[in-house]
Amino acid sequence: MDFGGGDEIRFERRGATGIVTLTRPKALNAITHRMVLALTRALDEWQSDDRVAVVVVTAEGRAFSAGGDILRIYEAGKAGGFPVAFFADEYRLNAAIARFEKPYVSLIDGIVMGGGVGISVHGSHRLFTENAVFAMPEVGIGFFPDVGGSFFLPRLRNSFGSWLGLTGERIRFGDALWSGIATHAVHSADRDAIVEALAESGDPDEVCERFAFEPARETEDASLSSIGRHFSLENINDILVSLGQGREHGDEFAGKALATIRTRSPTSLHVTHRQILAGGMLSMDECMRMEFRILNRMLKGHDFYEGIRAALIDKGSKPEWKPATIEDVGEAEIEAYFAPLGDSELAV
Structure with a gap:
């Protein structure tokens, strides 16, 4: 089946299943x-195709998807051609997956970050294997947790989403299942059998029940308690103070989190904290419109390009954020990221 994806994404229909392979x-x-664009076309067609009962998304290699093609975005932005159209189509796809009326199964084996999260976490069934590694590391490159991060992060248990968004830390499948990112844990060795079972039955609930198991959570109780205590606060400066006090009282987890946050883009941290607070009260479509507003300002700012330079161009160098500290970021500066775009608002 050809939906215009070339050699970057493959589509096939096998039995009752529409199979997408990155x-x-x-x-x-x-x-x-x-x-x-290709995945959008496929979902549009499969939504009304009675032969397709379920969609499953999988990938070749050791990663499900490590995110968006950041270098292409960096190069386009540096040349003055801000790739707004790419993000508009990506965000519309994220929203379409969230409202897709048929079961949508993501089979996550390996790294899933950024844009890969956007095409997986909004589906009905999120299957993580023991090889899965999840993160939303955008604050480390001067960006923000987009692709619907403002919708799903505030809906995770125990302020886990706030911790993930503000630190960019990686987690494995036990934590993903406990927090609500994953719906099931499965063995990597069973991936082909799962796809075949879905093709035969078209019933993901029955297939998941057959193959799923309950892994142990990786994050310890004391660390979860620390996350809930510090990252539930509604002001980012209060979070920093709380983490500092925790460190002074021997909370090693709080000390590590504080040290990590201090390396991230101050502007990104403020924007991320506000979007997570706001997103908990918004619909998915409303979140995507909010993120598109933020995106338009981020692409015209400093920190995104500086973060990519430090991480990918001059690998290992220290980014020079502007403003340089969390305390230096003004409220009006952050407010501007969320201001309406007028005629340029995202149509979801």
Whole structure:
């Protein structure tokens, strides 16, 4: 089946299942504009195709998807051609997955970050294997947890989403299942059998019940308690103070979190904290419109390009954030990221 994805994404119908396979393993299946448009076309067709009972998304190689194709975005932005159209189509796809009326099964084996999260976490069934590694690390490159991060992060248990968004930390499948990111844990060795079972029955609930198991949570009780205590606060400066006090009282987890946050983009931290607070009271479509407003300002700012330079261009160098500290970021500066776009608002 050809929906215009070229050699970057493959589509097939097998039995009752529409199968999507990401096929850029050398690029860790980073999401491109072509892939976004092709998947959008496939879902549009399969939504009304009675032969397709369920959609399953999987990937070649050691990553499900490590995110968006950041270098392409960086190069386009530096040249003055801000790739707004890519993000608009990506965000519309994220919203379409959230409202897709048929079961949508993501089979996560390996790294899933950024744009890869956007095409998986909004589906009805999220299957994580023991090889899965999840993160939303955007604050470390001067960006923000987009692709619906403002919708799903505030809905995770125990302020776990706030901790993930503000630190960019990685978690494994036990934590993903406990927090609500994953709906099931499965063994990597069973991936092909799961796809075949879905093709035969078209019943993901029955297939998941057959193959799923309950892994142990990786994060310890004391660390979860620390996350809930510090990251539930509604002011980012209060979070920093709370983490500092925890460190002074021997809370090693709080000390580590504080040290990590201090390396992230101050602007990104403020924006991320506010979007997570706001997103908990918004619908998915409303979240995508909010994120599109933020995106338009981020692409014209400083920290995103500085973060990519430090992480990918001059690898290992220290980014020079502007403003340099969390305390230096003004309220009016952050407010501007959320201001309406007028005629340029995202149509979801």
